[in-house]
Amino acid sequence: MKDVHPFRKHFEELEIGETWITAKHTVTETDITNFANVSGDNFYAHMDATSLEGTIFTGRVAHGYFILSKAAGLFVEPRKGPVLLNYGLEECRFVKPVYPGTTIGVRFTCKEKIDQEKKSDDDIPNGIVKWLVDIYDDTEETVAVATILTMVKKKG
Numbered sequence: 001m002k003d004v005h006p007f008r009k010h011f012e013e014l015e016i017g018e019t020w021i022t023a024k025h026t027v028t029e030t031d032i033t034n035f036a037n038v039s040g041d042n043f044y045a046h047m048d049a050t051s052l053e054g055t056i057f058t059g060r061v062a063h064g065y066f067i068l069s070k071a072a073g074l075f076v077e078p079r080k081g082p083v084l085l086n087y088g089l090e091e092c093r094f095v096k097p098v099y100p101g102t103t104i105g106v107r108f109t110c111k112e113k114i115d116q117e118k119k120s121d122d123d124i125p126n127g128i129v130k131w132l133v134d135i136y137d138d139t140e141e142t143v144a145v146a147t148i149l150t151m152v153k154k155k156g
Contacts, residue, residue, distance in 0.1 A: 006110060007077035011127040011152040014110050022074035024105040027062050027098055035066040057097055064094035067104065067144050071135045075108040082153040087128055092146035096137070104143060107134040111147060125154035 006020050036042050041063055044051045049060045077083070098104065112130040129152050135144040 005077045006108065006131075007083045007150075008079075008081050009152075010082045010155045011113065011115075011129065012155055014113060014129060014152065016110055016113065019107055019109040020075065022071075022106040022108060024103050025070055025074060026103045027067075027070075027100055029060065029100045031066060031070070032060055032062050032100065035063050035069075039063065039065065041065070059099050062098040062100070062102075064144060067094065067098055067135055068092065068133075068146060070104065071106045071133055071144070071146075072148075074104075074106050075131075075133065084124065084126060084151040084153055087149035087151045090130070090147040090149065092144070094144045096141060096143040098137065098143050102143075103138045104135055107136065108132070109134070116151075125156045126151050127154065128152075 006014060006018065032046055036046055043063075045055065045057050045061050046063055047060070052059070109132040110129060111132045114128040114130070116125075116127050118125055129150050131148050131150065133144075133146045133148055134142055137143050
């Protein structure tokens with residue numbers, strides 16, 4: 001099951017350390033503008049290239065939350081499957097600016113599995129899976145890192 005997307009696997013089939021490498025996306029100024037419009041986050045570093053003197057930025061920079069959201073778009077398998085829902089986010093860091101023209105990809109690694117006990121006969125048997133989301137750029141350097149949690153159905 002090595003070439004099977006991890007979101008197509010049941011809780012018992014996932015192995016700690018298995019990694020899925022996603023497709024890539026090149027960030028554009030349009031991405032930045034569209035994300036600002038949708039989110040309402042018009043922070044100067046994203047929107048005004050003329051205001052960056054005295055900052056660490058050399059140009060308009062992509063929103064960290066856009067990078068994280070785009071990463072989800074790259075690692076999520078959209079078809080119905082054993083993954084039941086997004087359960088949360090931990091340990092998120094934006095460690096390197098991402099500028100328009102930068103291509104990002106994701107190394108998506110199964111980090112931890114937490115078995116869940118059924119609370120009633122109506123419950124769907126499941127476990128919580130923690131995934132390391134390592135978002136990297138064209139130079140293979142990490143630009144953002146987070147742990148996301150999913151609720152994953154058991155085979156039973």
